Amino acid sequence: MRSEEAGSARSGRSPRSAGGATATATGAQVGAQRGSLAASRGPRGSGGTSGSAPVECLVRTEEDLLRARHAVRAATQELGFSLVDQTRVVTAASELARNAFIHGGGGVLSIERLRRAGAVGLRLTVRDDGPGIADLEGALTDGFTTGGGLGHGLGGARRLMHDFEVRSAPGQGTTVTAVRWTDR
Numbered sequence: 001m002r003s004e005e006a007g008s009a010r011s012g013r014s015p016r017s018a019g020g021a022t023a024t025a026t027g028a029q030v031g032a033q034r035g036s037l038a039a040s041r042g043p044r045g046s047g048g049t050s051g052s053a054p055v056e057c058l059v060r061t062e063e064d065l066l067r068a069r070h071a072v073r074a075a076t077q078e079l080g081f082s083l084v085d086q087t088r089v090v091t092a093a094s095e096l097a098r099n100a101f102i103h104g105g106g107g108v109l110s111i112e113r114l115r116r117a118g119a120v121g122l123r124l125t126v127r128d129d130g131p132g133i134a135d136l137e138g139a140l141t142d143g144f145t146t147g148g149g150l151g152h153g154l155g156g157a158r159r160l161m162h163d164f165e166v167r168s169a170p171g172q173g174t175t176v177t178a179v180r181w182t183d184r
Helices: 062-078 083-103 153-160
Strands: 021-025 030-033 036-039 055-059 107-116 119-128 163-169 173-181
Touching: 055 062, 055 083, 062 083, 062 107, 062 119, 083 107, 083 119, 083 153, 083 173, 107 173, 153 163, 153 173
Parallel strands: 021 036
Antiparallel strands: 021 163, 030 036, 055 107, 107 119, 119 173, 163 173
């Protein structure tokens, strides 16, 4: 996501706006500006040079979920991620794609290889046109669930990745962008 779209992170909590909410995990702040919520991890942003064109996987059926997992696994292997990091990225991708499938009525997972000095990374972007997330701050909290799950989905995926951002607005869908690098 381009930095001008994400807004600035400031210390403190975010007031909600009718226009939607954003949660970003790219620094050490928790903050808000113009109705966006920022929750951060790690000192580096998700900037980097794209290594190749993104691969897109439709997520409309259970079989699509499996294909998306395989595509993410293949990308992590091609980039030389350790087995542990492969598992982290595939698990995060599975959670995000399943959320788009179950809560968003389906969506698209985009897999983009990133390169920067001394490292490679993988950016996952999951988009859906579902109802959006009414309580984004709550959805990022462990134990929060709108279904019968354990409530580890978004928060768990955030912990598995280096950079994490959620953009959601009621009635306008949700976009989650998550990055993991090989050099951390």
